[in-house]
Amino acid sequence: MGVGGQTVTKDVNNLGKIQLAEKPKLFVALEPYDASATNFVERSITDPPPEITIAPGQSIPAWLKIKRNGHDDLVTFSVESLPHGVIVDNIGLNGVLIEKDRNQRQIFLTAAKWVPDVDRFCFAKANQADNPTSLPLLLHVRRPSTQASR
Numbered sequence: 001m002g003v004g005g006q007t008v009t010k011d012v013n014n015l016g017k018i019q020l021a022e023k024p025k026l027f028v029a030l031e032p033y034d035a036s037a038t039n040f041v042e043r044s045i046t047d048p049p050p051e052i053t054i055a056p057g058q059s060i061p062a063w064l065k066i067k068r069n070g071h072d073d074l075v076t077f078s079v080e081s082l083p084h085g086v087i088v089d090n091i092g093l094n095g096v097l098i099e100k101d102r103n104q105r106q107i108f109l110t111a112a113k114w115v116p117d118v119d120r121f122c123f124a125k126a127n128q129a130d131n132p133t134s135l136p137l138l139l140h141v142r143r144p145s146t147q148a149s150r
Contacts, residue, residue: 033061085115
């Protein structure tokens with residue numbers, strides 16, 4: 001209704017001209033490791049997320065990939081939202097980086113032995129070119145199942 005039975009209106013400024021921004025200078029992907037899948041594959045937010053399963057005490061490889069669109073220098077990264085006790089391992093003193101003449105690198109995710117079963121979305125974030133992020137990857141931490149033998 002309104003105030004005191006009266007309809008109340010107020011003029012506001014317009015939003016201006018809405019237009020698309022330029023394409024990002026860098027696209028980022030964090031994916032399960034497959035030695036034969038080295039090309040950058042563009043995914044949509046409507047696609048199901050890629051998934052990786054790791055056991056506590058285990059290290060597993062993953063792909064960190066970029067598609068360059070004007071950013072030709074090296075790119076440093078952080079991998080965000082990992083479960084407590086899961087780290088990006090074996091990264092060296094300079095952290096996670098892709099050199100200026102490369103478009104992908106293998107990284108290793110390591111889960112401490114005490115990490116409980118958990119499902120968590122994580123993503124890679126570049127520290128250059130306006131900080132683009134990958135679409136989420138679903139990380140599962142699962143204790144190996146044990147079966148009694150007869």
